[in-house]
Amino acid sequence: MNRIKQLGLLSVVATLSVSALADVEYRDQQALHAIAGSVSAERIEQDIETLVSFGTRHTLSETESETRGIGAARRWIKAEFDKISAACGGCLEVYYQSRVIEGEARIPEPVEVVSVIAVQRGTVDPDRYVIMSGDIDSRVSDVMNYTDDAPGANDNASGVAGTLEAARVLSQYEFAGSIVYAALAGEEQGLFGGRIMAEQAQADGWRIKAVLNNDMIGNIEGINGVINNTTARIFAEGTRQDETADDVRRRRFTGGEVDSPSRNLARYIDWMADRYIPNLDTMVIYRLDRFARGGHHRPFNDLGYPGVRIMETYENYNRQHQDLRVEDGIAYGDTIDGVDFDYAAKLTALNAVSLASMAWAPSPPAEVSISGAVTANTTLKWRTATAAEQDHIAGYRVYWRHTDAPNWEFSRDVGDVNEYTLENIVIDNYFFGVASVSKDGFESPVVFPGPAGAFGE
Known part of the structure; x- marks a missing residue:
């Protein structure tokens, strides 16, 4: 759970503790409550049932x-994405994305790996994207067994059903930035659908600000016997994989x-979970994925x-x-009786x-830098918003936290500027960041200064 505090004019009196100041007055967004309440467990159940009915999706x-x-x-x-698009007057661009893969350990012979992509274009900054994905394919014990039934109810019909349901709900709104709903193929054979999409996005110059990979969002009964429907995990890697040698040296200091x-x-x-999803506490896990495992993000x-x-x-x-x-009395297999649809709806x-919040917000600030040594x-400092976003953006919010704090603790609204000095707040004692805020109060993720924290252009 986050505790964020907003700082007004700071006294220069050294005895004043920043932790004693008032909590931030966050602008609650009724539209986000409405979106959360519109997600249907019944529709998710129907979609999972249909996906399971195909026998195997290897x-x-x-x-x-x-x-x-x-x-x-x-x-x-x-066809489901096409129906959703028809219901919103053609608001989705729906298409297959494919590539022939061969010569791989799990795809030795040529196979066309085909994903399904649906794009909901933004009205202000359509070249900025946030993505939700789930994986189409399923498997049994032998990863090369493509004939036996592999229901894949939780892994990962639940993620695909959640992605479809998010598209149904969000397609009823218009957003500043673009939202992409992706059903990716080839995950179990080597993350191929994600690789194809990421490489194509890079080639097409997509400004991707977020990828939310949903892989198994329906199980509440653990192998250890624990039953839990009130928490979820968010796995997040710590350092960028595209760092240069100069970036690594800079990050060290x-x-x-x-x-x-x-x-x-x-x-x-x-x-978002703290504010809009009742009875859900998310755990941010400081790792790419489960121990020694991986996923389509x-x-x-x-x-x-x-x-x-x-x-x-x-x-x-x-x-x-x-x-x-x-x-020995234990039923094995990823069958639909192991999915809790209310829980899958909660994570959806x-x-x-x-x-929605990211797509309604302005783009995260670019070229954020920091100074203040000795x-x-x-x-x-940060780059001024693009011309397209000038009428959309209200200003910026500066954040900081103690270096051993997991979440942002303090913040200050600084207006529509591209530089701000925090007086009597020593750079050595905190980590800092900047977020952009729209005129209707939607806020971007916080951007840490320098290449280590950059969300891109």
Whole structure:
């Protein structure tokens, strides 16, 4: 849980403690409450049932059948996105994205890996993107077994169903920035759908500010017997994967190990959970993914885009990557009876409000820099908003926290400027950042100064 405090004019009296000042007066957004309340557990259940009905969605499985295999599954997903678009007057651009993969350990022969993408264009800054994704494919114990039934109800029909449901809800609104809903293929065979999308986005010059990868958002009963439907995990990598040698040297002397854009994206989502999702506490995990494991946000992280994984807190490994069977009284397999639809709806709502808030907010500040060594003051600078956003942006908010604090503690609104000095706040004792704020109060994620924290242009 975040505790953020807003500072007005600071007294220069050394005895004044910043921690004693009043909490920030956050502007509550009724539209985000409405979005969270519009997510339907019943529709998510129906979508998971349909995805499970295709028998297997293995990347190497049947593509011609209308009722079985990954081909039928992706055609159904596209048809659902097309229905959503028709209901909002054609507000989504829906298309397949594919590439032939071969010569890989898990795809030895040529296979077309096909994802389904739906783009909801922003009205102010359409070239800025936030992305929600889930994975189409499923598997059993043998990763190369593409014929046996692999229901993949939780892993990861739940993530695809959540992505579809977020599109249904958010397509009823217009946003300043663009939102992308992605059903990615080839995850179990090597994260290929994410790699294809990330590389294409980079080639097309997409300004991606957030990737919310949803992989298993429906299980509440852990392998350890714990039943929990009130927490979720957000996995976020600590340092950028596209750092140069100069960036690494700079980070050594100025910090940023825990302030990558992915980490500050995770803090933002945690902040949304505190305010808009009842009975949900999110845990920000300082790691790319589960120990020694990975997910479809990684290819985006590899190219320097901010990406996190959102998922359940307690996993049940008897239901993951398992042949359908009963042994010693234990039922194995990822079947639909292991999915809690209300919980999946709760995590979908978290995605939806986070996407909406970022898309309504201005772009995170670019070219944020900081100075103040051997002085009593700290000065932050950033680039002025683009011409397209001038009528959208109200100003900026400067944040800081103690260096051992996990979340931002203090803030100050500084107006529509591109430089601000915090007097008598010593640079050595805190970490700092800047967020942009729209005229209707929506705020971007916080940007840590320098290359370590940059969200890109």
